[in-house]
Amino acid sequence: MNILHLDQDVGTKGGGVASFIRDSAVSLSSRGSSIWVASAAEPDRVYPGIEQVEVLPQINDAAISDTSWRGRLERLVNEAAIDVVHVHEVKNVAITRYVAERLPTVIHLHNYGIICPGNDLFHNSSEDICQRKAGFGCLLCAYTKQCNNRHPQRLWQSLTNTWKKQSLAAMPNVRFVAGSRHIRDRVVAAGIPASKVDVVWYAADPDRLDAENCRPISGVSDDYVLYSGRLSKSKGITYLLDAFSRLRTKSTRLLLVGDGIYRSEVERHVAKLGLGDRVTLLGWRSGGELTWLYRNCQMLVVPSIWPEVFGIVGLEAMAAAKPVIATEVGGIPEWLDREVSGYLVPPRDVESLTARMEALLADTDRTLAMGQAGRQRFVKYFTTDVQAEKLLTVYRTVTGREAADKEVPACTLSI
Numbered sequence: 001m002n003i004l005h006l007d008q009d010v011g012t013k014g015g016g017v018a019s020f021i022r023d024s025a026v027s028l029s030s031r032g033s034s035i036w037v038a039s040a041a042e043p044d045r046v047y048p049g050i051e052q053v054e055v056l057p058q059i060n061d062a063a064i065s066d067t068s069w070r071g072r073l074e075r076l077v078n079e080a081a082i083d084v085v086h087v088h089e090v091k092n093v094a095i096t097r098y099v100a101e102r103l104p105t106v107i108h109l110h111n112y113g114i115i116c117p118g119n120d121l122f123h124n125s126s127e128d129i130c131q132r133k134a135g136f137g138c139l140l141c142a143y144t145k146q147c148n149n150r151h152p153q154r155l156w157q158s159l160t161n162t163w164k165k166q167s168l169a170a171m172p173n174v175r176f177v178a179g180s181r182h183i184r185d186r187v188v189a190a191g192i193p194a195s196k197v198d199v200v201w202y203a204a205d206p207d208r209l210d211a212e213n214c215r216p217i218s219g220v221s222d223d224y225v226l227y228s229g230r231l232s233k234s235k236g237i238t239y240l241l242d243a244f245s246r247l248r249t250k251s252t253r254l255l256l257v258g259d260g261i262y263r264s265e266v267e268r269h270v271a272k273l274g275l276g277d278r279v280t281l282l283g284w285r286s287g288g289e290l291t292w293l294y295r296n297c298q299m300l301v302v303p304s305i306w307p308e309v310f311g312i313v314g315l316e317a318m319a320a321a322k323p324v325i326a327t328e329v330g331g332i333p334e335w336l337d338r339e340v341s342g343y344l345v346p347p348r349d350v351e352s353l354t355a356r357m358e359a360l361l362a363d364t365d366r367t368l369a370m371g372q373a374g375r376q377r378f379v380k381y382f383t384t385d386v387q388a389e390k391l392l393t394v395y396r397t398v399t400g401r402e403a404a405d406k407e408v409p410a411c412t413l414s415i
Contacts, residue, residue, distance in 0.1 A: 001033045006039075007059070008059060010041075017089055023384045028294070038054045039054070039056070051080070060091055083103075084398060088107065096165075097168065104395075106177055123147050125145065130268045176196055177198055178310045179310045184199050214295060216292050223298065231262040237303065238266070239371060246350070247361070266281065297322055299367065302326035318378040326343075327345055
């Protein structure tokens with residue numbers, strides 16, 4: 001099967017979605033598929049499993065009226081004999097509609113953009129999860145709840161784009177892939193037909209987390225708690241810092257991997273709590289360094305206060321046989337086996353987060369047992385090979401190569 005992915009950036013700066021495309025390309029190509037990509041950004045290098053990357057800057061501009069991309073896209077589709085198009089983060093909805101009118105199309109719901117103009121269903125001002133239906137009220141909420149860009153033109157564009165994305169559900173060539181049961185349930189409740197939404201959990205490449213792929217970071221001991229992800233308010237990092245400051249043991253360090261617009265606030269909070277000698281902001285790390293950080297940490301903490309669609313960092317920790325403490329939000333409970341592979345805590349609950357970190361730091365046997373349980377769970381449900389089989393079923397269904405009434409194997413767990 002010849003598959004074309006559309007996304008903003010397939011390179012290392014493309015984040016989790018780009019990692020999904022690159023990892024799935026390897027697994028799918030090993031099963032006889034050919035993978036092509038159209039991306040808004042120039043790739044930083046050649047990636048295994050991907051035949052070619054066509055650069056289409058218009059993918060990343062929601063308001064653009066330039067249609068010169070049509071000829072280049074048509075040429076790529078024809079030359080590669082594309083069977084199915086897999087759409088990821090494409091701001092220009094006209095491109096998605098254009099391909100869906102011509103080819104079987106799978107739209108991946110990596111965020112809540114199809115039901116939320118701000119993408120996150122999160123109110124920054126009150127730290128609440130939004131329950132409203134996308135509509136004109138979202139324009140006011142952008143100012144009162146700080147949940148979206150407040151530039152008038154961009155704000156209106158985001159709302160109309162949400163409506164345009166929803167209209168794609170009526171197209172016969174379109175199916176949706178939800179990264180968790182949680183986001184599937186939210187979009188179905190908003191009106192997207194349940195019969196058109198398949199759940200395919202995120203995955204990680206187990207080989208990438210092997211010991212031989214490690215690259216040590218000088219000056220970092222192995223007695224540390226790890227956070228990995230964007231530095232943003234919705235990630236709950238200040239609550240993690242508050243909990244960490246209450247730990248009885250003062251020898252353990254906290255390493256924050258990632259960056260973002262919230263970095264200066266995180267630095268201020270570290271200074272306010274007097275944690276400057278125990279907390280290190282490492283910025284973004286990748287490859288062997290990130291593998292080393294996962295394999296040598298005591299645990300990973302995911303303190304998010306927004307409804308995470310899934311939380312891929314948890315899978316990476318599980319692949320490295322490390323326990324995870326995470327907040328019970330969004331799709332996180334679908335991969336974290338409560339009190340078996342780690343702990344779930346209520347969002348913003350500093351006392352519970354402190355207690356769970358203390359419990360793991362004080363009990364090496366429990367930490368090792370939870371890490372091994374997480375590794376076993378990862379191998380069973382969350383490898384790229386498991387994911388590839390489910391994706392192929394979605395592709396066969398949307399292209400008519402598999403009966404439409406034959407469901408994608410359910411993302412369910414045997415606990």
